[in-house]
Amino acid sequence: MSTIEIGGKTLELDADGNLANISDWNEEIARELAKSEGIEELNESHWQVINYMRKVFVEDGGAPSIRKLTKESGVNTKELYALFPNGPAKKSAKIAGLPKPKGCI
Amino acid sequence: MADPIERVSIVVSKGSLEGVYPGLIMANGARMEGIEATLFFTFFGLDAIIDKRMDSCSVATVGNSAMRIPGGLKMPTLLGAIPGMEAFATFMMKKEMEKIDIPPVREFIEMIHDAGCDIYACKATVDMFHLSKDDFCPQMDEIITVGEFYEKSAGAQIIFT
Numbered sequence: 001m002s003t004i005e006i007g008g009k010t011l012e013l014d015a016d017g018n019l020a021n022i023s024d025w026n027e028e029i030a031r032e033l034a035k036s037e038g039i040e041e042l043n044e045s046h047w048q049v050i051n052y053m054r055k056v057f058v059e060d061g062g063a064p065s066i067r068k069l070t071k072e073s074g075v076n077t078k079e080l081y082a083l084f085p086n087g088p089a090k091k092s093a094k095i096a097g098l099p100k101p102k103g104c105i
Numbered sequence: 106m107a108d109p110i111e112r113v114s115i116v117v118s119k120g121s122l123e124g125v126y127p128g129l130i131m132a133n134g135a136r137m138e139g140i141e142a143t144l145f146f147t148f149f150g151l152d153a154i155i156d157k158r159m160d161s162c163s164v165a166t167v168g169n170s171a172m173r174i175p176g177g178l179k180m181p182t183l184l185g186a187i188p189g190m191e192a193f194a195t196f197m198m199k200k201e202m203e204k205i206d207i208p209p210v211r212e213f214i215e216m217i218h219d220a221g222c223d224i225y226a227c228k229a230t231v232d233m234f235h236l237s238k239d240d241f242c243p244q245m246d247e248i249i250t251v252g253e254f255y256e257k258s259a260g261a262q263i264i265f266t
Contacts, residue, residue, distance in 0.1 A: 065206040066137055070216060077219035086139025104134060105206050 006032045016100040018093065022057070025097030033095045039084070042095075046083055049073050053096040063093045063101035112141040112261035114254070119266070120149030120158075121165040122195060126202075128266040129153070129213050136220040143261065144217065145254050147227035151234070154226060156242045159210045163195040211242065218244035225249045225257070 002013045006029050012020035019025055019033075030050060034042050042050070052073040056064040066089045070077045080088040089101045113135045117128035128144065135142040152158040166172055166185035172194070174180045184190065199209070208216060218224055226241060226248045238248060249257070 066133070066220075067206045067208050067212075067216065077216050081136070081220055087137055089137055090139075103206065104130060105208075 004036075014099060016094075018099050019097040022054075022097050025054075029097065030095050033097070037084075037091050037095060039091075039095070043083075045075055045079065046092075046095075049075050049080065049083065049088075049092045050096045053092050053098060057096075057098050062103075063089065063098055065089075065101070065103045065105045067105055110135075110140055110262055112143075112258075114143045114145065114258035114261040114263045116145045116147060116263065116265045117150035117153060118148050120152035120162060122162045122198060123164055123169075124266070125150065125153040125162050125210060126207070128264075129210070129217060130207070131264060131266070132222050133213065133217050133220065136217065136222055141261070142217075142222040143225065143257060144222055145225045145227065145249075147230050151226055151230055151236070153210055154214060154224060154242050154245050155236070155240055157240070159214065159242060162210055163191050164198050166190045166194045214242060214244050223247075223257070225254065227251070227254075 002017070003010050004013055005011075009024075011024045011029070014020045019029075031042055034040075034046070039046070049069070052069070053063060056062075056068070064072070066077075066080075069075075069089060069092075070080065073080075075083065084091040093099065093101050113131070115128045115132050115135075117125060119125065128150075132142045132144050146154050152162055166180070167182055169185070170179075172180040172185060174184070207213070214224070223246050224244050226236075226245055228248050228250045231237070231248050238245070
């Protein structure tokens, strides 16, 4: 299993390169994960999406679909793609310390 | 590992519900993976982006040999022709789609367009059916010829549905 070094801590990653244990996550780690995804700074809207992703994961046991994300996170589709270029659901899940979303939508 | 796919150009040529959705799901899925996507609607596929028709795409119950009745038995073609059967099959499919968060056609087209996918209509079909730009939903970017379609598909994998 591969690992990542953040703030002096070694964290385990799953096969997709996402954090293996969601309890390892904190905001500092999110900022570092974002940098490795090419997002230098997380603004308020980024956090809105990240916190929504984590909330849904805890409640439903899985990452939300892009439709749900668009409808309920308070951030619309266009903005989502601008905030997380090249795949908003996939990238925001990674930064939020969650497994890669499994759905087709 | 082989080179990842960077661009797709998806042609939707059928106007039934089951004809329209595969292309839409593939286009949306491409954008979600960071793959550039273009949608090109031709022939009856245009129904998915014609403003007055896009909310009424239905499942074809006649001539579909894979059609099953609840319980899993094959549906005889004649049964599929009974009035109301098409509406019923469409209702059932839409209900199941909603359960797995697949949006209705109009909402899906809006979502895909907002995700940065260009949406085109085929000029030959538009001329054949005597349509104009005003007949389409606002997300339709341009009416283009097949030549322009190939130009815009440069470097893309073309997927025909």
